Amino acid sequence: MLLEDQHPDNKSIMVAVLGAPNVGKSSMINSFIGMDLSIVTQKPQTTRNKFHCVCTVDRTEIVFVDTPGLHKSSNEINKRYNQQALEGADGADVNLILIDLGQEIKGQFSEFRELFKKPIGPAWVIFTKSDLIPEWPTLPLEVAIEQAKEIIPSIEKHLVVSTKTEENMNELIGAICDSAEAGPHFYEGGEISNKNQRFFATEFIREQAFNLLNDELPYEVAVLIEEYKDGRKGDPVIAYISASIIVNRPSQRGIVVGSKGSMIKEIGSRARMKIEAMIGGQIHLNLHVKVMPKWFKNNFVLEEIGLPRANTSARVWKKK
Template identity: 30%
Template sequence: MTSSVFVALVGRPNVGKSSLTNRLVGEKVAIVTQKPQTTRNRIMGIVTKGPVQYVLMDTPGIHKPRNKLDARMTQTASASLADVDVTLMLFEPAGDFTESELTMVEALRKAGPAIAVVNKVDLLSDFAALEARKKKIEEFGVFDRVLALSARDGTGCDDIFAILKPYGSPGPHYFDDDAYTDLPEKELVAELVREKALLFLRDEIPHGIAVTVESFKERPDKDLIDISVEIYCERKSHKGMIIGKGGQMLKKIASAARADCEELLGTKVNLQCWVKIREDWRDNERQLDNLGFAKP
């Protein structure tokens, strides 16, 4: 009998939700950088193992909102709890719990089953520290169990599917068995361009950029896709930094993104990137709607 398990991955920014999603799916569905708040929308990774289909929802990091975009991201993470069979809440291997994390733990008390995941165990040097961390999380009294793993090197990741399986509901698979995400190719391309911008630009700019794909056309006469992308920023000075001296930074972003796009699409890509200014778009409800940031 077929069944589906819907799983939300929640946790603070940079705790490894996207890395774990990609690791479990075996494909890059969520962009990953060292910068917090890389994930902005809910991203779905799909894994079908025989009769069981696992639908993993990678959500934005839970943090104190500083603008309307942040508020939408935090609401998206919280709203995801209502849509799933089980929640995986990821924790750092050490350090204090944040106010946002404690709020999420309280929300899980009312939301249904949850499993805690201590990620980045490859960074811990002794077993006692891990056991102490697990004990602290167990004391919340909301998690069915506490797992320890490393999304980076794969330690403990293979066990997750067997642990999630009992939470599934009998019924048809909601996605094709060979699907690995519900994101359209256009959105995946936009995310790859934003990932490269996050990797190469200085800290103050990346969260002020949004990326949209304006055109995506396959050439009928050759194995080539022409893609035109617009990168929106909030300041004239930011536009200069994204383009760089003699256009060097924009070329670097476009070149790295093009290589990933070609791997994703399995064909040659002609990628054109343009930079435009939309002042304070992160605090403008209409701009957020236009740029595709859905209200949860």
């Protein structure tokens, strides 16, 4: 449909969701869009790329931009995660700065300001996980906001929410809709993201690896699609997907494969269920493990997983 053919009452708004790792950015977006699109785990730094998740409320299209958590580190891959977060705010009409109520509040604002190295547009502070801090009404949040405005003057308002109890989630979506301006919808015909099914397939595989593998190993795992082929007409299988789980060290291969292949089988069968739910049909998923030492310093792999060089990236790459 041509943009000018859209309903005259259409409204649209782009909302960047920003904050430290693990504050609940992806959970909040999933709760709004009503599906587990953005991957959520108990481990920090699950989200690695910025991407759009779209939800439409009446005639208002809300484009949420999920972003990796801003994180202090001089590692190349972290510089690229942070760059994704910074770019996620480009063009946003509202920036939600998520602050975990269960963590020290002032420090979260100063860390945000330190890492978000550019001017920030209209900002709303969203205090998350209120269900974990039932005494939150007694916390000096107004004082914290006044102090935060000294370093982030564009703060306009704040809200306390929980994705577990849905506290104030309706208020937040209502406030977002009220701020949307008249304009065309950019996503039509049921599209819910600017990333394709191939991207979400790698995310869902990585999500299960994060859930099932212990400790630090998930951070040394990446997923690459080797082949994504649609099934032929009449074939009950609608996609044949072959993907590799990339690990850093040879000793990690055995852990990911597991005893008699049990681990990779479990990762595969859980990921397959999520991918099938997303694409609405049967898929064939073939997973294998590849050892690529120091893949997180390898420009090719980083670009392949959607992390181009950051402004602060090292210009010269030493071969290991």
